[in-house]
Amino acid sequence: MTTAASAAPGARRGALISLEGGEGAGKTTVLAALRERLEARGHRVVGTREPGGTPAGEAIRALLLDPRPCDGGLPLVPNAELLLMFASRVQLVETIVEPALARGDTVLADRFTDASFAYQGGGRGLPTGVIAELERAFVRRLPDFTLLLDLDVQAGLARARSRGAPADRIEQERDDFFERVRGVYRARAAAQPERISVVDAAPPVEAVVRAACAALDGFLDHWGSA
Ligand SMILES: Nc1ncnc2c1ncn2[C@@H]1O[C@H](COP(=O)(O)OP(=O)(O)OP(=O)(O)O)[C@@H](O)[C@H]1O
Numbered sequence: 001m002t003t004a005a006s007a008a009p010g011a012r013r014g015a016l017i018s019l020e021g022g023e024g025a026g027k028t029t030v031l032a033a034l035r036e037r038l039e040a041r042g043h044r045v046v047g048t049r050e051p052g053g054t055p056a057g058e059a060i061r062a063l064l065l066d067p068r069p070c071d072g073g074l075p076l077v078p079n080a081e082l083l084l085m086f087a088s089r090v091q092l093v094e095t096i097v098e099p100a101l102a103r104g105d106t107v108l109a110d111r112f113t114d115a116s117f118a119y120q121g122g123g124r125g126l127p128t129g130v131i132a133e134l135e136r137a138f139v140r141r142l143p144d145f146t147l148l149l150d151l152d153v154q155a156g157l158a159r160a161r162s163r164g165a166p167a168d169r170i171e172q173e174r175d176d177f178f179e180r181v182r183g184v185y186r187a188r189a190a191a192q193p194e195r196i197s198v199v200d201a202a203p204p205v206e207a208v209v210r211a212a213c214a215a216l217d218g219f220l221d222h223w224g225s226a
């Protein structure tokens with residue numbers, strides 16, 4: 001009999017898999033297909049998103065994405081944004097991610113720490129060393145595999161706007177902010193090719209999903225069974 005605390009017979013060893021990319025690149029769109037692929041290959045999947053993914057994290061998300069000035073007309077300062085991102089992430093890691101991995105489940109994360117290097121490091125210009133220190137102190141693990149959906153900034157913003165929702169605080173940033181975000185993501189993929197796989201997110205959804213699933217299969221083929 002399978003219990004919540006043990007992997008199902010024949011189930012695969014759990015992995016932490018993250019999806020990254022700029023605004024509107026298609027992360028949430030391809031997530032469902034990746035989940036299906038993982039389940040078909042014997043993984044039990046726990047999906048997460050950042051910021052958020054826990055009740056406390058979702059409250060932090062609301063604060064982070066609210067476009068209204070928060071302090072009598074003053075914006076949220078970049079260091080507060082950084083620490084709130086990590087507060088949300090630490091809550092997620094300790095209450096959801098680590099318990100899931102300990103059970104042998106696979107975690108499919110809609111953004112993880114790479115996003116802080118890209119947005120708070122690249123976008124906001126905060127020091128990479130501080131972000132790396134927060135990662136080392138509080139997250140204490142890298143994803144086993146990361147898919148970077150890479151897309152021209154304007155194309156991504158147009159897709160995000162086509163969803164019809166009002167722009168959130170981050171989506172209201174200037175184009176050069178998003179160009180720096182994209183630059184950091186690409187630089188990290190170039191520096192860590194064994195972990196980060198880049199998928200061109202410009203083609204139609206079906207083609208992006210196919211490429212993402214192929215990259216995921218490439219990782220899973222080398223990921224050991226329990
Ligand atoms: N390959 C694609 N071609 C055209 N439209 C797409 C493609 N992928 C996603 N979309 C559409 O673009 C919009 C943004 O996609 P999605 O919400 O998945 O992006 P995201 O990366 O999760 O964005 P965010 O960073 O805001 O969370 C959605 O309306 C989605 O249907």
Ligand SMILES: [Mg+2]
Nearest residue numbers: 027028029110
């Ligand atoms: Mg999304």
